[in-house]
Amino acid sequence: MKVDAVVTPTGAAPALGPAGLQDASQLQAARSAAQVDMLLDVQALQVGLRAPGGQIRPIVRAAGFTVGRGEVLALVGESGSGKSLTALALVRLFGANGLDPRLVAAGRAWLCTRSGERVDLLSLGDAELQAIRGREIGLIAQDPMSALNPVMRVIDQIVEARQRHLDETAAQSAGQARRLLADAGFGDPDRVARCYPHQLSGGMRQRAMIAIALAAQPRLLIADEPTTALDAAVQWQVIDTLQRLRAQQGLSILFISHDLGVVSRIADRIAVMYGGQVVECGPAQEVLLRPAHPYTAALIDSLPRMTPEATLPRPIPDIPADPLNPPPGCAFHPRCAHARPGACTTQVPGLTDLHAGRMVRCHHPLGRPQEKAHG
Numbered sequence: 001m002k003v004d005a006v007v008t009p010t011g012a013a014p015a016l017g018p019a020g021l022q023d024a025s026q027l028q029a030a031r032s033a034a035q036v037d038m039l040l041d042v043q044a045l046q047v048g049l050r051a052p053g054g055q056i057r058p059i060v061r062a063a064g065f066t067v068g069r070g071e072v073l074a075l076v077g078e079s080g081s082g083k084s085l086t087a088l089a090l091v092r093l094f095g096a097n098g099l100d101p102r103l104v105a106a107g108r109a110w111l112c113t114r115s116g117e118r119v120d121l122l123s124l125g126d127a128e129l130q131a132i133r134g135r136e137i138g139l140i141a142q143d144p145m146s147a148l149n150p151v152m153r154v155i156d157q158i159v160e161a162r163q164r165h166l167d168e169t170a171a172q173s174a175g176q177a178r179r180l181l182a183d184a185g186f187g188d189p190d191r192v193a194r195c196y197p198h199q200l201s202g203g204m205r206q207r208a209m210i211a212i213a214l215a216a217q218p219r220l221l222i223a224d225e226p227t228t229a230l231d232a233a234v235q236w237q238v239i240d241t242l243q244r245l246r247a248q249q250g251l252s253i254l255f256i257s258h259d260l261g262v263v264s265r266i267a268d269r270i271a272v273m274y275g276g277q278v279v280e281c282g283p284a285q286e287v288l289l290r291p292a293h294p295y296t297a298a299l300i301d302s303l304p305r306m307t308p309e310a311t312l313p314r315p316i317p318d319i320p321a322d323p324l325n326p327p328p329g330c331a332f333h334p335r336c337a338h339a340r341p342g343a344c345t346t347q348v349p350g351l352t353d354l355h356a357g358r359m360v361r362c363h364h365p366l367g368r369p370q371e372k373a374h375g
Helices: 018-034 083-091 126-132 154-165 170-183 189-193 202-213 232-249 260-266 284-289 294-301
Strands: 038-050 056-068 072-076 103-112 118-120 137-140 220-224 252-257 269-274 277-283 352-355 358-360
Touching: 038 083, 038 252, 056 072, 056 083, 056 103, 056 252, 072 083, 072 260, 083 103, 083 137, 083 220, 083 252, 137 202, 154 170, 154 189, 154 202, 170 189, 170 202, 170 232, 202 232, 232 252, 232 260, 252 260, 260 284, 269 284, 269 294, 277 284, 277 294
Parallel strands: 056 277, 072 252, 072 269, 137 220, 220 252
Antiparallel strands: 038 056, 038 103, 103 118, 269 277, 277 358, 352 358
16 A cells, blocks of 8 residues: 655645545544544554655555544554554654654544644644643553653652643642552552652553553553553553543543453453554454454454363464565455455455444455445
């Protein structure tokens, strides 16, 4: 897929390619049908890598989804499917977190700010974006040990975030920092506030990251693999913390994970990514119980089950598609048990609207309930 326009820190709003426009119109029809009170509306998001000759090699292709007010949308898929790139494109942090600064983005990402203004995150300049980061959108990075400042105490990192965006004294910020740590589940917030990151366990660092991400009272939280590398008990502590803060503050969350067990506990809706594309999206229970895309079904089949009649997990054969060099046709067809010669191997599938809010990108969706194809 060609990236017709890219965004620089001071760039104008980009144009969408033809495929992106088609997908955007189909998603808009589903959004209208679902009547979601949207906080974030991502349309035909494309992320590419600028080659030495100036050519853009696409990695994320036409990703589209919405996040409603107070809603948790889980973005799931195997490592390398484009989940983190999609999230980081929204706040344009490609030069940070060890990512290649040659990455560029196109498309639209409309955010409804607390003032009621609707802004396109991908067309904002540096100063405008700095006002959005932290205040409107909080970010929990994948690795809290590398994301936290190792030479600053936890309280100083929270105070710094509040002072950047809120009109209050340092003493007021420090008091609120302790409250945020208590909200994040710390029984002794005063002690944790005085700690440096290396003095905290993995789960404590993750909860400290939550407190920092929510320091300036954002309405949207991007949680990028917040439970990775944590044991099961600590994972549930982190999930319970996010659920409680969501209920208390009306927080919207874009939750990125490859763990469907964790996702099933927190998500209202799920968007499944493969090869840089969103291949299925819908209510969490529908997606998990009645997957429409063969890749989603394969992900579910690869999970271990603890019931007496459970069969052994079935791993997905072969390796994930390379987003920079996808196979022709459907990116999943080399690994798909349902692929057929013809369209699957030669034509990139478009989005199909199964019913309100339920989308799939497949030539032969599983089940095909109430199918209503577009275009």
